[in-house]
Amino acid sequence: MNSLVATSRNFRQAARILGLDSKLEKSLLIPFREIKVECSIPRDDGSLASFVGFRVQHDNARGPMKGGIRYHPEVELDEVNALAQLMTWKTAVVDIPYGGAKGGIGCSPRDLSKSELERLTRVFTQKIHDLIGTHTDVPAPDMGTNAQTMAWILDEYSKFHGHSPAVVTGKPIDLGGSLGREAATGRGVVFATDALLGEYGKSIQGLTFAIQGFGNVGSWAAKLIHESGGKIVAIGDVSGTIRNRNGLDIHQLLKHKAEGGLLKDFTGGDAMDPDELLVHECDVLIPCALGGVLHRENAASVKAKYIIEAANHPTDPEADEILSKKGVVVLPDIYANAGGVTVSYFEWVQNIQGFMWHEEKVNLELQRYMKTAFRNIKDMCISHGCNLRMGAFTLGVSRVARATLLRGWEA
Numbered sequence: 212m213n214s215l216v217a218t219s220r221n222f223r224q225a226a227r228i229l230g231l232d233s234k235l236e237k238s239l240l241i242p243f244r245e246i247k248v249e250c251s252i253p254r255d256d257g258s259l260a261s262f263v264g265f266r267v268q269h270d271n272a273r274g275p276m277k278g279g280i281r282y283h284p285e286v287e288l289d290e291v292n293a294l295a296q297l298m299t300w301k302t303a304v305v306d307i308p309y310g311g312a313k314g315g316i317g318c319s320p321r322d323l324s325k326s327e328l329e330r331l332t333r334v335f336t337q338k339i340h341d342l343i344g345t346h347t348d349v350p351a352p353d354m355g356t357n358a359q360t361m362a363w364i365l366d367e368y369s370k371f372h373g374h375s376p377a378v379v380t381g382k383p384i385d386l387g388g389s390l391g392r393e394a395a396t397g398r399g400v401v402f403a404t405d406a407l408l409g410e411y412g413k414s415i416q417g418l419t420f421a422i423q424g425f426g427n428v429g430s431w432a433a434k435l436i437h438e439s440g441g442k443i444v445a446i447g448d449v450s451g452t453i454r455n456r457n458g459l460d461i462h463q464l465l466k467h468k469a470e471g472g473l474l475k476d477f478t479g480g481d482a483m484d485p486d487e488l489l490v491h492e493c494d495v496l497i498p499c500a501l502g503g504v505l506h507r508e509n510a511a512s513v514k515a516k517y518i519i520e521a522a523n524h525p526t527d528p529e530a531d532e533i534l535s536k537k538g539v540v541v542l543p544d545i546y547a548n549a550g551g552v553t554v555s556y557f558e559w560v561q562n563i564q565g566f567m568w569h570e571e572k573v574n575l576e577l578q579r580y581m582k583t584a585f586r587n588i589k590d591m592c593i594s595h596g597c598n599l600r601m602g603a604f605t606l607g608v609s610r611v612a613r614a615t616l617l618r619g620w621e622a
């Protein structure tokens with residue numbers, strides 16, 4: 212199912228549960244602004260290459276719009292719209308003073324040199340600089356982008372507006388980035404997993420995990436789960452998928468990758484069919500890569516008892532229904548991966564204060580936000596008799612709806 216149709220379907224279900232007025236429902240669904248720009252750059256060989264960049268600003272009722280920028284060949288407007296909408300509900304779920312936005316460029320970053328990526332990022336920033344800003348819309352990294360990408364955006368933006376460190380988060384530490392931001396999404400995933408498992412009298416220690424994706428989110432989640440005594444029995448990225456029924460040594464795998472090795476060539480595990488990863492025998496499945504990977508064709512075969520949505524929108528609504536009938540508990544993306552934007556908020560606060568926090572404070576505050584949000588979601592589940600996804604959606608949507616009504620519509 213198209214990601215925008217799927218996300219909007221979840222929103223409408225939450226609006227029905229909350230009994231939202233239909234005009235308010237429509238106003239919350241329509242994005243504030245959609246930006247589509249052409250980005251042409253000279254390639255290193257002198258030829259011209261053209262790309263399409265997007266920034267969708269979904270809602271700003273609760274504060275500046277916030278969300279990552281993705282570089283991936285499948286980036287297109289509907290998907291960016293869906294991801295921007297998810298950011299609006301996500302920032303509200305963890306109760307940070309932001310709205311939602313998302314951006315992206317349809318490109319394959321692995322096929323571009325570092326200087327081509329820099330040129331592309333600078334051209335994109337030139338096209339959108341007057342529509343983003345510290346108090347309007349604050350980008351951050353997502354798939355295919357990283358702290359270096361944010362440094363280029365900061366530099367290009369500052370040429371127009373003067374030095375503005377708080378215009379992006381997820382920056383390098385030397386440019387005002389926050390300690391703990393790089394690990395934050397993965398760390399938040401682990402706090403979220405702890406909170407969920409605690410409800411069932413379980414803990415990470417001794418459980419088995421399968422993880423799809425070993426980039427920023429997947430590698431940090433895997434490392435922290437490994438260090439908490441969880442056994443990662445299967446993991447995969449674009450290069451391939453590996454398994455080890457006794458548990459993969461994630462520290463060794465990180466070392467292997469840092470030395471330039473491909474995940475598929477790691478000798479501490481056996482190669483397996485990537486399609487089998489999501490239906491591999493395990494207690495907890497954590498998708499940390501693309502959206503829409505759990506769908507009606509594979510959902511019935513999932514063996515995990517718990518799914519932690521570290522990726523954005525990994526589960527199609529049809530898969531959601533199948534999983535629910537099977538009794539699989541799904542911890543939704545707008546909570547499970549909210550650690551990244553929560554520490555982005557801490558970074559923005561530090562930049563505005565001009566004061567840097569210790570990493571311990573960042574991690575403790577993150578844990579506090581994640582624990583509070585989990586309790587708030589559970590309260591919504593109890594009040595409305597709904598599952599965790601609808602608990603999170605009703606929590607996020609009700610907070611945004613209240614802010615919208617309080618601000619009013621008078622011209």
Ligand SMILES: NC(=O)C1=CN([C@@H]2O[C@H](COP(=O)(O)OP(=O)(O)OC[C@H]3O[C@@H](n4cnc5c(N)ncnc54)[C@H](OP(=O)(O)O)[C@@H]3O)[C@@H](O)[C@H]2O)C=CC1
Binds near residue numbers: 423426427429450522
């Ligand atoms: N970064 C952040 O702070 C946040 C990210 N997210 C979400 O988490 C997910 C991952 O983001 P992030 O870790 O930042 O992205 P990265 O680009 O750092 O990593 C993406 C990972 O996914 C792998 N991957 C891509 N396609 C496939 C595929 N078809 N099968 C298996 N693996 C695949 C990549 O493999 P390879 O390395 O081989 O390319 C890589 O390991 C996304 O859905 C993103 O929206 C959510 C909240 C915050």
Ligand SMILES: O=C(O)CCC(=O)C(=O)O
Binds near residue numbers: 349549551555
């Ligand atoms: O850190 C941020 O601002 C946004 C992270 C993001 O894109 C996400 O949560 O999906």
